[in-house]
Amino acid sequence: MNIAIIGAGISGVSLAFYLNEYRKSGKDINITVFEAADVAGGCIRSVSQDGYLVESGPNGVLTSKSHFTELFAAAGLGDMLERSSELTHRRYIQLHGKLNLAPAGPIAALTTPLLPFGSKLRVLKEPFIHANTATADESVYDFAKRRLGKGMADNLISTLIGGIYAGDAKKLSLKSAFPWMYKLEKDYGGLFKGMIGRMKALKAEREKSGEPRKRREPSRLISSATGMQGLVSALAEKCDGVSFRYNCPVSKLEKSGEQYILHTKDGEFHADKVISCCNAHDSASLFASLDDELSKAFAQVQFAPIFICGMGFDKSAVGHPLDGFGYLVAPAENSSTLGTLFSSALYHGRAPEGKALVTSITVGDRGTNRELIKEDDATLTRRAYEAAKSVLQLKAEPETCLTFRTEHAIPQYYLGHEAIVSTIEARATALGGLYIGGNTTSGISVADCVLRSKAVAEALVL
Numbered sequence: 388m389n390i391a392i393i394g395a396g397i398s399g400v401s402l403a404f405y406l407n408e409y410r411k412s413g414k415d416i417n418i419t420v421f422e423a424a425d426v427a428g429g430c431i432r433s434v435s436q437d438g439y440l441v442e443s444g445p446n447g448v449l450t451s452k453s454h455f456t457e458l459f460a461a462a463g464l465g466d467m468l469e470r471s472s473e474l475t476h477r478r479y480i481q482l483h484g485k486l487n488l489a490p491a492g493p494i495a496a497l498t499t500p501l502l503p504f505g506s507k508l509r510v511l512k513e514p515f516i517h518a519n520t521a522t523a524d525e526s527v528y529d530f531a532k533r534r535l536g537k538g539m540a541d542n543l544i545s546t547l548i549g550g551i552y553a554g555d556a557k558k559l560s561l562k563s564a565f566p567w568m569y570k571l572e573k574d575y576g577g578l579f580k581g582m583i584g585r586m587k588a589l590k591a592e593r594e595k596s597g598e599p600r601k602r603r604e605p606s607r608l609i610s611s612a613t614g615m616q617g618l619v620s621a622l623a624e625k626c627d628g629v630s631f632r633y634n635c636p637v638s639k640l641e642k643s644g645e646q647y648i649l650h651t652k653d654g655e656f657h658a659d660k661v662i663s664c665c666n667a668h669d670s671a672s673l674f675a676s677l678d679d680e681l682s683k684a685f686a687q688v689q690f691a692p693i694f695i696c697g698m699g700f701d702k703s704a705v706g707h708p709l710d711g712f713g714y715l716v717a718p719a720e721n722s723s724t725l726g727t728l729f730s731s732a733l734y735h736g737r738a739p740e741g742k743a744l745v746t747s748i749t750v751g752d753r754g755t756n757r758e759l760i761k762e763d764d765a766t767l768t769r770r771a772y773e774a775a776k777s778v779l780q781l782k783a784e785p786e787t788c789l790t791f792r793t794e795h796a797i798p799q800y801y802l803g804h805e806a807i808v809s810t811i812e813a814r815a816t817a818l819g820g821l822y823i824g825g826n827t828t829s830g831i832s833v834a835d836c837v838l839r840s841k842a843v844a845e846a847l848v849l
């Protein structure tokens with residue numbers, strides 16, 4: 388059976404790895420990966436310049452996502468994984484022009500200066516708010532406001548959404564973007580009750596299995612000495628027996644009988660099964676000649692555009708101690724920056740000795756920011772520097788700048804996303820032999836992509 392994977396980002400590469408394991412254990416399959424770029428990684432790119440290492444996409448994956456570490460352990464790459472520093476759980480939020488420590492839990496939320504007194508009292512009412520019984524899709528913002536109050540929704544939840552989706556909490560669907568939170572209310576009646584309920588359930592499971600109680604360490608990030616891209620490249624190299632075709636975009640996809648025909652500049656390729664691991668924007672073009680409804684469904688998915696600006700300074704030029712993960716900027720600040728990572732404080736080797744690297748994530752799908760992506764690199768870089776200048780007490784211009792712009796960076800699971808996903812899945816099933824991987828249907832994080840690939844591999848061969 389010929390299997391074609393389109394796209395060699397983390398989704399395509401992890402899928403190739405899982406399928407290759409089945410091949411090695413006796414499944415009669417040939418696996419070919421088609422990738423438009425000349426390397427694996429997709430939106431994961433780690434670039435070195437002047438001794439700095441800057442990420443164009445994710446800076447790491449949380450250690451709590453065990454299937455990600457298990458994947459690398461299974462590939463014999465466990466030793467490559469590097470944990471971020473203990474400072475990871477120390478995060479700041481910029482509000483009213485200054486940085487305040489973000490509350491690390493519900494108790495800390497009651498003492499944070501990020502919430503006015505009345506908003507703190509409102510948070511305490513959460514356990515007494517009735518669960519929503521309406522069936523209409525609810526936005527993340529409306530959910531947060533309904534359960535926790537406006538102060539929490541504006542100052543904390545909307546800020547966090549900028550850090551995760553580079554998006555707008557008022558547009559994102561709770562059910563699609565944060566299904567676990569939606570389920571907490573559905574299953575337990577609320578967030579506080581849900582957390583207690585989940586703790587009790589875990590305790591009961593532990594007692595049943597006789598497992599001793601473990602002290603839960605705060606989650607950290609994982610990357611490697613060569614950054615996130617080093618991990619994806621190493622995983623691709625472990626897929627011995629898989630054919631990776633780089634610089635080989637699939638320009639058109641057709642079906643002839645039970646087989647798919649992939650058109651590339653190197654000729655036609657026939658496959659029994661095809662898995663698309665490219666983003667929704669590219670999938671819309673890929674499927675245009677195959678299925679109009681499928682193509683249109685992908686085209687409905689909106690993206691947050693992102694401009695990344697990695698700025699390297701002499702440590703003496705940075706007044707802030709950079710003693711944490713970084714900071715997120717509250718929407719009320721009306722900034723072009725959504726957040727800034729203290730990259731050199733997170734991992735070793737991100738900046739030369741005596742230097743500091745901060746990486747600003749700018750533009751996004753927030754307010755009128757989306758329009759800023761039309762500006763040139765120099766203008767956006769200046770904006771990133773000016774936005775960081777007073778909060779980080781910068782005394783000099785950066786000595787190195789590395790920038791990346793991505794128009795279709797992070798898919799936004801807007802209200803109604805569930806219907807788009809249903810159409811995509813129904814069309815793929817109707818066509819037969821077609822599977823959808825990647826970050827369009829079931830989560831945008833690297834760990835979500837890996838989980839999706841694992842499930843697709845299972846569905847394909849079992």
Ligand SMILES: Cc1cc2nc3c(=O)[nH]c(=O)nc-3n(C[C@H](O)[C@H](O)[C@H](O)COP(=O)(O)OP(=O)(O)OC[C@H]3O[C@@H](n4cnc5c(N)ncnc54)[C@H](O)[C@@H]3O)c2cc1C
Pocket residue numbers: 393394395396397398399421422423424428429430431443444445446447448635636637638664665666669670673693695793796797824825826831832833834836
């Ligand atoms: C700036 C940024 C920051 C992020 N931060 C985090 C984070 O901190 N933590 C986290 O967990 N996640 C983060 N994410 C999200 C996460 O990185 C992505 O969801 C994930 O990497 C997507 O991987 P993918 O393989 O599905 O898609 P992609 O990485 O987009 O890869 C798709 C691949 O398909 C190829 N392709 C497209 N069309 C074709 C074609 N026709 N033929 C052949 N090849 C094609 C592309 O060239 C590309 O290589 C971030 C994303 C961005 C952009």
